Amino acid sequence: MKLATWNVNSLNVRLPQVLDWLAAQQSSGAAVDVLALQELKLTDDKFPFEAFSQIGYQAQCFGQKTYNGVALLTREPATDVVKNIPGFSDDMARVISANVQGVRVIGAYFPNGQEPGSDKFDYKMNWLKGLRDWVREELAKHPKLVLMGDYNITFDDADVWDPVGLKDSIHCTEEERYQLRALIALGLHDAYRLFPQAEKSYSWWDYRNFGFRRNQGLRIDHILVSHALKPLVKACVIDKSPRKNERPSDHAPVIVEVGNED
DNA sequence: ATGCCTCAGCTCCTGAGA
Numbered sequence: 242m243k244l245a246t247w248n249v250n251s252l253n254v255r256l257p258q259v260l261d262w263l264a265a266q267q268s269s270g271a272a273v274d275v276l277a278l279q280e281l282k283l284t285d286d287k288f289p290f291e292a293f294s295q296i297g298y299q300a301q302c303f304g305q306k307t308y309n310g311v312a313l314l315t316r317e318p319a320t321d322v323v324k325n326i327p328g329f330s331d332d333m334a335r336v337i338s339a340n341v342q343g344v345r346v347i348g349a350y351f352p353n354g355q356e357p358g359s360d361k362f363d364y365k366m367n368w369l370k371g372l373r374d375w376v377r378e379e380l381a382k383h384p385k386l387v388l389m390g391d392y393n394i395t396f397d398d399a400d401v402w403d404p405v406g407l408k409d410s411i412h413c414t415e416e417e418r419y420q421l422r423a424l425i426a427l428g429l430h431d432a433y434r435l436f437p438q439a440e441k442s443y444s445w446w447d448y449r450n451f452g453f454r455r456n457q458g459l460r461i462d463h464i465l466v467s468h469a470l471k472p473l474v475k476a477c478v479i480d481k482s483p484r485k486n487e488r489p490s491d492h493a494p495v496i497v498e499v500g501n502e503d
Numbered sequence: 504a505t506g507c508c509t510c511a512g513c514t515c516c517t518g519a520g521a
Binding site: 250251253254280282306307308353354355361391393410411412445447448449450451452459461488490491 | 521
């Protein structure tokens with residue numbers, strides 16, 4: 242089973258790239274079974290269900306105008322779909338979860354937080370607490386669980402191109418990293434770090450200042466897997482190939498491959 | 504530089520992203 246997450250920064254703009262990428266994954270060996278998308282920036286009535294259907298994907302969509310918006314694309318049917326975090330009131334469309342092929346899959350667009358001390362940072366902290374309380378319950382119900390998306394948090398300095406210059410700045414604060422470790426402490430594992438990886442591996446690069454060309458990036462898109470899935474994880478990679486497109490997203494997709502139990 | 508780029512929208516500027 243192959244799962245992936247990708248912040249597309251407008252599905253209107255990136256739809257052809259997502260379709261191409263899914264087709265390329267399929268022809269390269271194994272098709273993506275579940276793709277979690279973030280930052281759709283469109284409402285459900287504008288979601289391109291037909292385009293995905295034509296290449297074999299069903300879509301569960303939780304859209305929003307202008308900002309946010311998330312979706313799960315699946316080859317097999319998705320059941321028990323839940324939108325946002327039960328018990329946490331939120332007017333932003335950030336989370337969608339479903340059962341797919343026996344796995345509870347949560348796709349999430351974590352708040353940006355803007356700047357430590359800001360209202361948006363407080364919202365981010367409250368959101369993270371709400372997420373954690375809910376994921377704790379989800380893990381109890383679904384031992385096989387994947388939590389993936391744009392976390393907008395780096396684990397540590399290895400995820401940061403300039404840890405000195407960006408010390409304590411947004412995505413790199415100790416408060417955010419504490420929240421990320423608290424999620425891990427529920428019984429989750431950073432799939433990417435289960436394997437040897439090249440140094441200076443990032444999933445996001447600033448559009449400004451030739452960030453990608455200079456590899457001035459952050460690793461803020463993550464796939465966390467539960468204890469039960471950890472021994473089944475075969476690989477986890479960041480795929481920079483969509484950056485070759487003319488108008489790429491500022492995020493690259495992250496992919497995890499999970500084997501069967503037998 | 505509270506900038507640099509990209510996207511959406513009550514679109515020729517502004518807010519937000521990260």
